[in-house]
Amino acid sequence: MDALVTTAGKSPAENLNAQAKRVEILSAMKEQNLNDQEPPRNGLQGAKTLVEYAYRCLRKDIIDGTLPPNSKLRIEHIRKHYQIGSSTMREALSLLVADALVTVEGQRGFRVSPISIEDLIDVTRMRKLMESMALRESIERGDDAWEAGIVAAFHRLSKVEERLVLEPSIMVDAWEACNAEFHKALIAACTSRWTLHFREILYYQSERYRRFSLMTNGSRRNVHSEHEEIMKAALARKADLACDLIDDHLDRTINGMKSILAEV
Amino acid sequence: MDALVTTAGKSPAENLNAQAKRVEILSAMKEQNLNDQEPPRNGLQGAKTLVEYAYRCLRKDIIDGTLPPNSKLRIEHIRKHYQIGSSTMREALSLLVADALVTVEGQRGFRVSPISIEDLIDVTRMRKLMESMALRESIERGDDAWEAGIVAAFHRLSKVEERLVLEPSIMVDAWEACNAEFHKALIAACTSRWTLHFREILYYQSERYRRFSLMTNGSRRNVHSEHEEIMKAALARKADLACDLIDDHLDRTINGMKSILAEV
DNA sequence: TTTTTTAAAAATCTCGATATTTTTTAAAAT
DNA sequence: ATTTTAAAAAATATCGAGATTTTTAAAAAA
Numbered sequence: 001m002d003a004l005v006t007t008a009g010k011s012p013a014e015n016l017n018a019q020a021k022r023v024e025i026l027s028a029m030k031e032q033n034l035n036d037q038e039p040p041r042n043g044l045q046g047a048k049t050l051v052e053y054a055y056r057c058l059r060k061d062i063i064d065g066t067l068p069p070n071s072k073l074r075i076e077h078i079r080k081h082y083q084i085g086s087s088t089m090r091e092a093l094s095l096l097v098a099d100a101l102v103t104v105e106g107q108r109g110f111r112v113s114p115i116s117i118e119d120l121i122d123v124t125r126m127r128k129l130m131e132s133m134a135l136r137e138s139i140e141r142g143d144d145a146w147e148a149g150i151v152a153a154f155h156r157l158s159k160v161e162e163r164l165v166l167e168p169s170i171m172v173d174a175w176e177a178c179n180a181e182f183h184k185a186l187i188a189a190c191t192s193r194w195t196l197h198f199r200e201i202l203y204y205q206s207e208r209y210r211r212f213s214l215m216t217n218g219s220r221r222n223v224h225s226e227h228e229e230i231m232k233a234a235l236a237r238k239a240d241l242a243c244d245l246i247d248d249h250l251d252r253t254i255n256g257m258k259s260i261l262a263e264v
Numbered sequence: 265m266d267a268l269v270t271t272a273g274k275s276p277a278e279n280l281n282a283q284a285k286r287v288e289i290l291s292a293m294k295e296q297n298l299n300d301q302e303p304p305r306n307g308l309q310g311a312k313t314l315v316e317y318a319y320r321c322l323r324k325d326i327i328d329g330t331l332p333p334n335s336k337l338r339i340e341h342i343r344k345h346y347q348i349g350s351s352t353m354r355e356a357l358s359l360l361v362a363d364a365l366v367t368v369e370g371q372r373g374f375r376v377s378p379i380s381i382e383d384l385i386d387v388t389r390m391r392k393l394m395e396s397m398a399l400r401e402s403i404e405r406g407d408d409a410w411e412a413g414i415v416a417a418f419h420r421l422s423k424v425e426e427r428l429v430l431e432p433s434i435m436v437d438a439w440e441a442c443n444a445e446f447h448k449a450l451i452a453a454c455t456s457r458w459t460l461h462f463r464e465i466l467y468y469q470s471e472r473y474r475r476f477s478l479m480t481n482g483s484r485r486n487v488h489s490e491h492e493e494i495m496k497a498a499l500a501r502k503a504d505l506a507c508d509l510i511d512d513h514l515d516r517t518i519n520g521m522k523s524i525l526a527e528v
Numbered sequence: 529t530t531t532t533t534t535a536a537a538a539a540t541c542t543c544g545a546t547a548t549t550t551t552t553t554a555a556a557a558t
Numbered sequence: 559a560t561t562t563t564a565a566a567a568a569a570t571a572t573c574g575a576g577a578t579t580t581t582t583a584a585a586a587a588a
Contacts, residue, residue, distance in 0.1 A: 048370030085573040087351040091358050098362035106312030126458045194390045198462055349543040
């Protein structure tokens with residue numbers, strides 16, 4: 001399989017089984033998503049189209065750094081890698097503009113959004129605002145199911161953290177998924193669509209920075225106790241305390257990144 | 265020439281008087297727009313691609329109500345109206361998802377985002393936050409050029425407001441443009457990209473609600489003095505006062521809309 | 529050498545045809 | 559009469575070729 005990011009090197013098109021392969025991938029995804037508990041985005045249930053499939057692949061590859069910041073996204077190149085048509089790929093890229101993970105300039109194509117320390121600070125400041133607002137409302141409105149969701153997510157996260165110590169590189173993806181679920185569970189009772197919408201966008205942005213810094217700096221502080229404290233404060237309905245803890249949590253998460261990015 | 269908005273697929277249950285009135289005005293606007301039949305791709309403010317052209321046309325038509333909330337956006341239909349290919353149209357629609365003016369559901373196509381009183385309240389609350397943050401930072405950092413920009417924008421807005429009294433229907437577009445420029449000038453010195461990004465999205469949302477309510481309720485309170493007060497406070501670097509005034513200004517702007525939307 | 533011009537290469541952008549899915553309509557069955 | 563099934567129609571989704579623009583490279587001019 002050819003690399004996703006290369007300056008040259010084109011493989012001859014083997015379109016014979018292309019369609020069959022696509023169908024295979026799609027049906028596999030559908031089944032997988034049927035068992036999935038989480039609607040991916042906008043209340044959509046499962047990836048029903050190739051656009052959606054390409055959108056998710058691209059988002060994953062941008063966030064985990066496979067597609068580096070500011071790199072050019074040449075349609076012809078990546079469309080062959082993902083085995084889809086050019087129009088379909090363009091549509092997926094256009095959707096990623098919504099998440100500010102991709103930028104587009106007329107007649108000059110698409111690029112992975114750049115990263116910078118200024119942007120990291122801006123993202124974090126805004127995210128603290130959104131997370132606090134969402135958490136505060138959740139604490140006010142959350143019912144028993146909300147509490148149960150938090151406890152369950154925390155438990156899953158804790159389990160993964162145990163295994164993370166043993167096999168760090170393998171478990172990173174799983175930890176990120178559980179971490180996302182835990183933070184989502186905390187604010188699950190918030191009813192403000194715009195707060196949640198902006199929060200989600202910023203969460204993806206933060207995750208990209210976090211994973212970028214993890215590539216060079218493998219050290220991981222003990223976030224377990226921080227999560228536990230946040231959970232306890234939320235379940236005890238101490239809104240002010242919980243929001244302060246979330247703020248500190250997000251600040252600490254980026255502090256390590258600042259020094260790394262400063263070198264770049 | 266066929267109409268831009270087909271009536272097919274409309275549920276018969278919603279036959280309130282207010283609704284009928286709006287629909288009547290809507291179709292009037294619609295005909296007016298379609299009778300134009302201008303060569304569609306002329307003086308389009310520097311759009312470098314057809315995608316960008318279609319994106320702007322669609323955004324305008326959604327905001328000014330030509331394309332009503334929740335209406336289906338059938339690719340084959342609208343692509344012929346705008347005279348572009350289907351893939352190009354899909355890409356433009358995908359970009360509009362970024363602005364939350366269009367929603368997309370797999371295998372079921374695109375729709376104009378719905379409106380509701382709950383969403384209006386949510387939009388306004390969030391927009392007050394973004395406008396206040398941006399204005400406060402602008403007041404701290406703004407230089408002479410920033411001040412000059414505000415004064416100039418206010419002057420242009422005032423001139424248009426004079427003519428607005430004489431010929432309301434014709435000048436609505438011009439007033440909206442000047443109003444947007446004035447509010448943009450106020451926050452021009454803000455450096456936070458994310459604040460500005462979210463603010464812009466929410467501004468378009470607000471404009472859609474504003475124009476929707478103006479179709480039935482032509483009465484326009486005197487916003488001139490409100491704008492003047494905001495300007496004076498900003499130029500005097502009274503951040504707290506200016507933010508309070510902006511908050512009140514945005515609150516007043518939506519109060520009229522609430523009663524109208526409540527009927528629907 | 530440095531800049532300008534020109535031609536070739538590569539990439540983006542656009543289109544309409546075709547495949548797939550959903551929706552509608554009609555017929556058949558309970 | 560209501561529900562099921564099946565065929566037809568309509569709409570969405572996908573593709574790859576061709577048109578347009580940008581980028582690269584080389585040649586010509588300063």
